[in-house]
Amino acid sequence: MAEGVVSVEKTRERKDNLVSKQWRWALRRPMNLEKLALLVQRVSGVGLLLYFFFHIFVTGSITSGEQAWSGLMGILFNPVAHIGELLVVVGATFHGVNGIRVMVLELTSLVGRPLRPDYPYKTQSLGKGQQTILYTAVIMASLSTIAGIVILWGLSL
Amino acid sequence: MKESTLQLVNYLVIIALLVTLALHLAMQGFLGVSGYENALEYNTALARYREPLSASLLTVLLVAATYHGLFGLRNILLEVRSGPRWNALVTGCVLVLAIAMLGWGFRTIVVAFGGF
Numbered sequence: 001m002a003e004g005v006v007s008v009e010k011t012r013e014r015k016d017n018l019v020s021k022q023w024r025w026a027l028r029r030p031m032n033l034e035k036l037a038l039l040v041q042r043v044s045g046v047g048l049l050l051y052f053f054f055h056i057f058v059t060g061s062i063t064s065g066e067q068a069w070s071g072l073m074g075i076l077f078n079p080v081a082h083i084g085e086l087l088v089v090v091g092a093t094f095h096g097v098n099g100i101r102v103m104v105l106e107l108t109s110l111v112g113r114p115l116r117p118d119y120p121y122k123t124q125s126l127g128k129g130q131q132t133i134l135y136t137a138v139i140m141a142s143l144s145t146i147a148g149i150v151i152l153w154g155l156s157l
Numbered sequence: 158m159k160e161s162t163l164q165l166v167n168y169l170v171i172i173a174l175l176v177t178l179a180l181h182l183a184m185q186g187f188l189g190v191s192g193y194e195n196a197l198e199y200n201t202a203l204a205r206y207r208e209p210l211s212a213s214l215l216t217v218l219l220v221a222a223t224y225h226g227l228f229g230l231r232n233i234l235l236e237v238r239s240g241p242r243w244n245a246l247v248t249g250c251v252l253v254l255a256i257a258m259l260g261w262g263f264r265t266i267v268v269a270f271g272g273f
Contacts, residue, residue: 018237042233049226056219056258060265062206066199073197089182096175103171151186151193 034126037134041098044091051088086148093144097137101130167228174221177214184211206269219262227251227258 016024026039058076061068104110112127126134149155180188184205190196205211234247 021237045229049230052222052226053258056262060261062202063265063268069199069202077197092178092182096178099171103168154192154194
């Protein structure tokens with residue numbers, strides 16, 4: 001090799017598609033509460049968008065008259081669809097409350113002040129305020145599961 | 158439009174979405190209906206489109222959910238890869254989806270509200 005010429009090794013980059021890239025990120029360690037919340041937020045967000053897309057076109061059948069509407073609702077009114085609808089309600093509740101946490105985090109000083117990382121290196125990013133909202137999101141999602149089951153399956157408490 | 162402006166609009170949209178979605182879900186279960194089965198009946202559903210306040214709620218919900226959902230999808234996709242071509246492709250696809258969703262949604266609301 002000539003003097004002054006540096007051998008540069010080409011960066012080895014994985015040729016992953018979009019989905020596998022996301023999966024690798026999701027399963028990569030360390031897994032903490034904040035990352036788990038982001039993961040659930042993303043999965044629920046994409047799921048809700050997918051549901052919303054089909055929901056617009058399904059509800060559009062109302063303009064085709066009673067027969068078309070009732071026929072479609074007859075197909076969709078079954079236990080399997082109810083489970084899907086329950087997931088939508090639970091996902092929307094968690095996504096909403098956790099979204100408020102993220103919004104408050106971005107717009108207020110909830111994130112906390114930066115501190116020097118001293119032993120025993122406590123995580124500063126997920127403070128008590130944030131944790132409280134996150135646990136509220138989980139509790140609200142659990143309550144919405146109960147409410148959803150009662151409403152969708154017509155149970156009486 | 159600047160990304161910061163899009164994000165500011167997103168904050169406003171989130172607030173509108175939280176209120177309208179909560180009302181929409183309540184209206185499927187207990188608010189003004191005797192149950193979920195009753196909410197899915199043709200006449201109950203049509204009455205919602207014919208009532209101005211309820212139709213306005215559906216319109217705000219449609220716009221807010223479409224904007225927030227597609228803005229979120231765009232953000233996820235832009236995090237995966239970068240570059241001006243990818244940016245243009247993602248933004249273009251998201252705009253096409255927005256036109257389809259808003260177009261069909263508005264069509265349903267207007268036709269059902271006006272009678273057919």
